[in-house]
Amino acid sequence: LAKTTQPISMDSYEGQEVNITCSHNNIATNDYITWYQQFPSQGPRFIIQGYKTKVTNEVASLFIPADRKSSTLSLPRVSLSDTAVYYCLVGPLIYNQGGKLIFGQGTELSVKP
Amino acid sequence: AAGVIQSPRHLMKEKRETATLKCYPIPRHDTVYWYQQGPGQDPQFLISFYEKMQSDKGSIPDRFSAQQFSDYHSELNMSSLELGDSALYFCASSLSSGGIGTDTQYFGPGTRLTVL
Numbered sequence A: 001l002a003k004t005t006q007p008i009s010m011d012s013y014e015g016q017e018v019n020i021t022c023s024h025n026n027i028a029t030n031d032y033i034t035w036y037q038q039f040p041s042q043g044p045r046f047i048i049q050g051y052k053t054k055v056t057n058e059v060a061s062l063f064i065p066a067d068r069k070s071s072t073l074s075l076p077r078v079s080l081s082d083t084a085v086y087y088c089l090v091g092p093l094i095y096n097q098g099g100k101l102i103f104g105q106g107t108e109l110s111v112k113p
Numbered sequence B: 001a002a003g004v005i006q007s008p009r010h011l012m013k014e015k016r017e018t019a020t021l022k023c024y025p026i027p028r029h030d031t032v033y034w035y036q037q038g039p040g041q042d043p044q045f046l047i048s049f050y051e052k053m054q055s056d057k058g059s060i061p062d063r064f065s066a067q068q069f070s071d072y073h074s075e076l077n078m079s080s081l082e083l084g085d086s087a088l089y090f091c092a093s094s095l096s097s098g099g100i101g102t103d104t105q106y107f108g109p110g111t112r113l114t115v116l
Helices: none
Strands: A009-013 A016-023 A032-039 A044-052 A053-056 A062-066 A071-075 A084-092 A107-113 B004-009 B010-013 B019-026 B031-037 B044-050 B053-057 B065-069 B074-080 B087-094 B111-115
Touching: A009 A044, A016 A084, A016 A107, A032 A062, A044 A053, A044 A062, A044 A071, A071 A084, B004 B087, B010 B019, B010 B087, B019 B087, B031 B074, B044 B065, B044 B074, B074 B087
Parallel strands: A009 A107, B010 B111
Antiparallel strands: A016 A071, A032 A044, A032 A084, A053 A062, A062 A071, A084 A107, B004 B019, B019 B074, B031 B044, B031 B087, B044 B053, B065 B074, B087 B111
């Protein structure tokens, strides 16, 4: 699975847009990009997944450039409750019926009032 | 919507004791995964099962074993517990039908194991 690199931490204020960029230079052709959110002492929660260009859901947007060597998770108008660790994962979408998720070091987002 | 259920939520054991963690996947999900997250660490994959058969294995100690039962629930058995086994243990489930998006893993609330 492709190795990912994210900032260790980020600070923001309520109401701002937050963009977290993940580098994955060795992404394979059949790899998808998935983001998870984790609150302290809770299980990771799926946020968004994409392959190329832009994906948007009710929670976030995911921007993937043409070379797919990086991706940016965009959280619009964050609130205090968005304070969490955000993980970028890269791997084949079809995890071969039980394939593992490899969590690298996530980004600890701190939203301040 | 129904989520992954894990029990117990908290467990305290002495060194060298045995512990059993249980996981009940989302209804109709056929794949179960176990992850371990130590204090200040990222989740680490332990083992997974698809249709009651082990499908992938990570850094799971030989002292640990797991299985998936006919009703798709799974149990993680941990023997000869060590202080270093103190961690959050997450179970996740997915529906591996081969379609787009169907392999998204949904995590349970976790079991916090404390070994004294």
